[in-house]
Amino acid sequence: MARPAGKVKAPRRIVVLLDASAPGRAALEAAAARAAELDAELVAVFVEDADLLNLAGLPFAREIGFASATGRAMNAGAMERSLRALAEEARRSIESIARRVPLQWSFSIAHGALSEETLSAAAGADLVVEALCGNERAALQLAEICRDSEHARLLRARTRREFAALQRELQRRD
Amino acid sequence: MSETSAAAALRLAPPQLRRRCDLSTAGFATTDDLQEPDGILAQARAVEAIRFGIGMRSDGYNLFAMGPDGHGRHTTVRNLLAERAAREALPCDWCYVFNFETPHRPTRLDLPAGRALQFRQDLQRLVEDLQAGIPAAFETDEYRTRRQEIETEFSERQEQGISAVGEKARSGGIALLRTPSGFAFAPLLKDGVMEPDKFRALPAEEQKRIESAIATLQAELEKVIEDVPKWRREAQRKLRELNRQVTRSAVASLLEELRTEWGELPQVRQYLARVQEDVLDHAEHFRQPKEGEQPTLFGIPMPRAEAGESPLRRYQVNVLVEHSKSQGAPVVYEDNPNYGNLIGRVEHIAQMGTLLTDFTLIKAGALHRANGGYLVLDALKLLMQPFSWDMLKRALRSREIRAESPAQAYSLISTVSLEPEPIPLDVKVVLVGERYLYYLMHAYDPEFRELFKVPSDFEEDTERGQSTELAHARVIATLARREKFRPLERAAVERVIEHQAREAGDAERLSLHLRGLVDLLRETDFWAADAGRAVVTTAHVTRALQAREDRLDRVRDRMLQEMLRGTLLVSSAGERVGQVNGLAVMQLGGFAFGMPNRITARVRLGGGKVLDIERETEMGGPIHSKGVLILSGFLAGRYAVRHPLSLAASLVFEQSYSGVEGDSASSAELYALLSALAEAPLAQSLAVTGSVNQHGDVQAIGGVNEKIEGFFDLCSARGLEGSQGVVIPASNVKHLMLQDRVIDAVKTGKFRLYAVETIDQGIEILTGLPAERVNQRVEERLLDFARRARSTAAAEKKKSWRGRPEK
Numbered sequence: 001m002a003r004p005a006g007k008v009k010a011p012r013r014i015v016v017l018l019d020a021s022a023p024g025r026a027a028l029e030a031a032a033a034r035a036a037e038l039d040a041e042l043v044a045v046f047v048e049d050a051d052l053l054n055l056a057g058l059p060f061a062r063e064i065g066f067a068s069a070t071g072r073a074m075n076a077g078a079m080e081r082s083l084r085a086l087a088e089e090a091r092r093s094i095e096s097i098a099r100r101v102p103l104q105w106s107f108s109i110a111h112g113a114l115s116e117e118t119l120s121a122a123a124g125a126d127l128v129v130e131a132l133c134g135n136e137r138a139a140l141q142l143a144e145i146c147r148d149s150e151h152a153r154l155l156r157a158r159t160r161r162e163f164a165a166l167q168r169e170l171q172r173r174d
Numbered sequence: 175m176s177e178t179s180a181a182a183a184l185r186l187a188p189p190q191l192r193r194r195c196d197l198s199t200a201g202f203a204t205t206d207d208l209q210e211p212d213g214i215l216a217q218a219r220a221v222e223a224i225r226f227g228i229g230m231r232s233d234g235y236n237l238f239a240m241g242p243d244g245h246g247r248h249t250t251v252r253n254l255l256a257e258r259a260a261r262e263a264l265p266c267d268w269c270y271v272f273n274f275e276t277p278h279r280p281t282r283l284d285l286p287a288g289r290a291l292q293f294r295q296d297l298q299r300l301v302e303d304l305q306a307g308i309p310a311a312f313e314t315d316e317y318r319t320r321r322q323e324i325e326t327e328f329s330e331r332q333e334q335g336i337s338a339v340g341e342k343a344r345s346g347g348i349a350l351l352r353t354p355s356g357f358a359f360a361p362l363l364k365d366g367v368m369e370p371d372k373f374r375a376l377p378a379e380e381q382k383r384i385e386s387a388i389a390t391l392q393a394e395l396e397k398v399i400e401d402v403p404k405w406r407r408e409a410q411r412k413l414r415e416l417n418r419q420v421t422r423s424a425v426a427s428l429l430e431e432l433r434t435e436w437g438e439l440p441q442v443r444q445y446l447a448r449v450q451e452d453v454l455d456h457a458e459h460f461r462q463p464k465e466g467e468q469p470t471l472f473g474i475p476m477p478r479a480e481a482g483e484s485p486l487r488r489y490q491v492n493v494l495v496e497h498s499k500s501q502g503a504p505v506v507y508e509d510n511p512n513y514g515n516l517i518g519r520v521e522h523i524a525q526m527g528t529l530l531t532d533f534t535l536i537k538a539g540a541l542h543r544a545n546g547g548y549l550v551l552d553a554l555k556l557l558m559q560p561f562s563w564d565m566l567k568r569a570l571r572s573r574e575i576r577a578e579s580p581a582q583a584y585s586l587i588s589t590v591s592l593e594p595e596p597i598p599l600d601v602k603v604v605l606v607g608e609r610y611l612y613y614l615m616h617a618y619d620p621e622f623r624e625l626f627k628v629p630s631d632f633e634e635d636t637e638r639g640q641s642t643e644l645a646h647a648r649v650i651a652t653l654a655r656r657e658k659f660r661p662l663e664r665a666a667v668e669r670v671i672e673h674q675a676r677e678a679g680d681a682e683r684l685s686l687h688l689r690g691l692v693d694l695l696r697e698t699d700f701w702a703a704d705a706g707r708a709v710v711t712t713a714h715v716t717r718a719l720q721a722r723e724d725r726l727d728r729v730r731d732r733m734l735q736e737m738l739r740g741t742l743l744v745s746s747a748g749e750r751v752g753q754v755n756g757l758a759v760m761q762l763g764g765f766a767f768g769m770p771n772r773i774t775a776r777v778r779l780g781g782g783k784v785l786d787i788e789r790e791t792e793m794g795g796p797i798h799s800k801g802v803l804i805l806s807g808f809l810a811g812r813y814a815v816r817h818p819l820s821l822a823a824s825l826v827f828e829q830s831y832s833g834v835e836g837d838s839a840s841s842a843e844l845y846a847l848l849s850a851l852a853e854a855p856l857a858q859s860l861a862v863t864g865s866v867n868q869h870g871d872v873q874a875i876g877g878v879n880e881k882i883e884g885f886f887d888l889c890s891a892r893g894l895e896g897s898q899g900v901v902i903p904a905s906n907v908k909h910l911m912l913q914d915r916v917i918d919a920v921k922t923g924k925f926r927l928y929a930v931e932t933i934d935q936g937i938e939i940l941t942g943l944p945a946e947r948v949n950q951r952v953e954e955r956l957l958d959f960a961r962r963a964r965s966t967a968a969a970e971k972k973k974s975w976r977g978r979p980e981k
Contacts, residue, residue, distance in 0.1 A: 020352075020353070020354045021352055050366065050367070051349070051351055051360065051366055051367040052351060052353060054360065054366070054367040054368065054369050054370060055351055055353075055358055055360040055367050057369070057370030058360060058361075058368075058370050058373055059370075059373075059374075060385045060388065061358060061360070062358060062359075062388075062392060063353050063355070063356050063357070063358045064356050064357050064358065064392060064395055064396055064399060065355055065356040065399075066355065066356040066357065066399060066402075067355075067356075069396050069399035069400045069402070070396070071392055071396065074353075074358065076370075079353075082354050083354070086354055133352050136366065137366060159333075160329060
């Protein structure tokens with residue numbers, strides 16, 4: 001992960017892991033656009049946040065709206081639906097990029113833990129973008145795989161600042 | 175019937191029949207040798223009035239140039255105005271600019287004459303420069319860094335607040351989670367959120383403890399989040415201030431240039447200051463000229479207004495009136511003086527089915543263009559346009575131009591439109607119209623009297639004399655040159671001038687109908703061209719006049735034919751009691767001609783009434799009736815002073831099937847009546863015209879030339895034999911401008927003209943008897959009637975006495 005920037009080759013395969021958080025969407029769109037430019041393959045995995053589902057299942061679960069600053073009750077069904085809707089939105093955003101520029105891409109949804117398939121895809125990638133704000137387990141799995149891999153470079157994009165760094169990284173011409 | 179010596183003395187000699195024009199002393203061969211006339215032909219009164227009116231700068235001294243059509247009113251007015259305007263100063267230019275405080279009231283700017291276009295250009299360039307300069311200022315690294323600082327400060331503040339709560343929660347074994355739309359707290363178990371089943375498996379107290387801990391944390395977080403909008407506002411304020419700073423640096427230098435250029439004009443300086451403030455507030459308009467990005471409404475692409483990107487339209491300058499290419503005060507003639515053309519209009523642009531407008535769509539009217547100068551309008555056209563006259567009066571009274579639609583002015587609509595700041599008005603209006611319009615407006619419109627104090631009355635004819643004839647010749651020469659006609663030789667000019675006298679209906683006056691004169695010259699030029707001549711001669715003038723008559727004389731011709739065929743009974747030979755030839759003038763489509771008409775009278779014993787059959791059948795006009803009633807007065811006053819007028823007479827215009835008006839036949843009627851009373855036959859070879867008064871004086875009538883020619887043409891068609899002629903009033907001799915065919919016949923003794931002053935002279939000519947004898951017979955007859963009437967009345971009385979029932 002901390003290799004000298006100058007020796008990085010253009011990635012052939014980019015894996016993006018994202019969840020319901022806002023930086024995830026932005027990171028996915030940036031990566032997709034770059035992948036299309038480089039003619040690289042894009043693998044997107046939407047990780048359904050286990051913590052969020054667990055939270056929604058709790059009897060006293062309440063959510064405080066960011067814009068309204070008021071609390072409201074949560075339930076598991078509504079949370080699942082909203083996660084599905086977010087995943088679908090993410091998928092559509094890649095689709096719309098792929099409509100404009102040829103792009104080889106795949107999109108899948110993981111529930112809590114990452115599948116073997118996803119992990120091997122990440123291991124074989126040149127660039128792995130991680131934007132998992134509420135899924136520590138999956139993030140740890142990913143970090144482990146990338147550490148063991150020969151060439152997979154892991155970039156985190158959980159916060160605004162990290163996202164800005166990612167964008168700079170993606171824009172770099174080698 | 176023989177002519178008495180007294181009658182012979184009343185005959186007119188050929189030179190009296192047409193006053194010839196003689197310019198042989200003027201020293202020219204053709205009109206090419208003549209100079210332009212000095213001044214305007216014979217309109218001294220009108221010209222003086224116009225000079226006075228345009229020289230008078232006070233309010234209300236507007237002009238009304240009145241007179242009949244075709245007498246050079248427009249030309250005279252325009253020439254005099256142009257002459258004066260050329261010596262006057264150029265008025266200032268007028269613009270409308272955006273009003274930044276109240277946008278629906280555009281602000282007016284007056285700029286020194288001829289500079290408005292430059293001002294518009296300068297502002298246009300300013301906008302272009304700003305479009306380049308402002309985005310450039312925002313693309314500097316300095317701006318980017320400062321902006322990022324503000325943004326980072328905000329987001330850090332926000333994150334710090336939230337993460338502080340998060341830390342606190344974690345220390346109590348509770349996680350702060352980000353949900354798709356906010357935050358939530360959940361108990362932790364190892365490194366994940368506790369699963370619901372496991373939570374339920376916890377002891378009840380433990381559950382309660384966690385729940386209450388979470389509730390406390392939630393309250394804390396809510397407080398933090400509530401502060402976020404405040405921080406955001408603060409950040410936005412800082413950002414705005416930063417934007418203004420950056421914009422100001424870009425704007426200041428550009429506006430400084432304009433300020434040095436236009437600074438001496440306080441109005442402009444004020445406006446530029448407002449522009450600067452507005453640009454600082456709306457810098458974003460200059461930063462987003464994204465091509466091809468169409469505005470949409472519910473996803474439907476919306477047509478963009480044609481005239482460029484609208485937010486920047488507000489910096490445009492709408493030049494209403496500018497004088498960069500003019501000299502002197504403006505003289506404007508508005509041919510179509512409708513409301514909008516006079517006062518200007520506020521136009522609209524249709525967008526998505528609604529009509530939009532702004533200050534750039536204010537259009538100037540004739541009042542704007544004439545402001546500081548002169549406006550000439552046709553009075554009739556002005557009055558025929560709805561609302562125009564009222565609006566013009568309002569503008570003149572208030573001395574300002576308020577560009578509002580009639581709908582606005584009369585409160586017919588209440589939708590918001592523009593109310594442009596009124597423009598001060600300083601204009602001299604000249605209305606050109608017929609006299610009756612002036613008199614009508616003067617009588618019925620009190621404001622007209624106040625606003626149009628100077629009437630300029632144009633004459634339709636002028637006195638004829640050596641000098642006016644020469645002036646006329648010069649006008650003819652000028653017209654011929656201006657219209658590129660062939661030159662006229664002197665005799666032709668004389669012939670044309672004689673025609674002008676005939677047009678005036680007076681040998682001692684000349685018509686000033688210039689349009690008719692130009693038409694005649696054009697037609698003579700045509701006939702000269704037709705004959706392949708380089709110079710117009712008398713023959714061409716005669717030909718033109720003849721051709722003109724030929725084109726119009728179908729009706730006259732038909733009537734003459736019917737007289738010759740005996741359908742219309744008019745005698746021109748022999749004699750008859752109680753019958754005379756009267757003369758009437760008919761006017762059809764600008765062509766007047768005279769026609770003889772048989773007038774007859776019958777008398778019998780009666781109650782002293784002269785019955786006018788025309789009046790009884792309601793075919794006689796009031797003037798005609800008046801003429802007939804005067805006859806009764808004459809008869810009673812002259813012949814029946816001491817006894818009652820026991821006469822019943824009837825008078826009629828034979829074969830007249832439409833109305834009769836005028837009293838020019840009253841002398842003829844009297845002759846017929848006297849003839850019937852005296853049983854003295856009247857010569858049918860003569861025709862009579864002239865009105866008569868109660869004393870028996872013969873008075874002047876109109877159309878004398880046409881009347882004489884009318885009877886002459888009938889006689890000449892039947893064959894002139896020397897005894898035929900016309901009796902006219904002596905006071906009409908000065909009007910004689912007869913055609914050559916009549917004069918030639920008089921010269922050779924084939925036709926006679928008599929001028930009479932009294933009925934006695936006329937009766938002597940018509941009866942061939944001395945007047946005293948006729949009068950005596952009339953008196954005897956009337957006395958006889960009176961006696962018979964008396965005896966009849968006595969017999970009636972006796973009869974009625976006998977017939978009375980006995981008591």
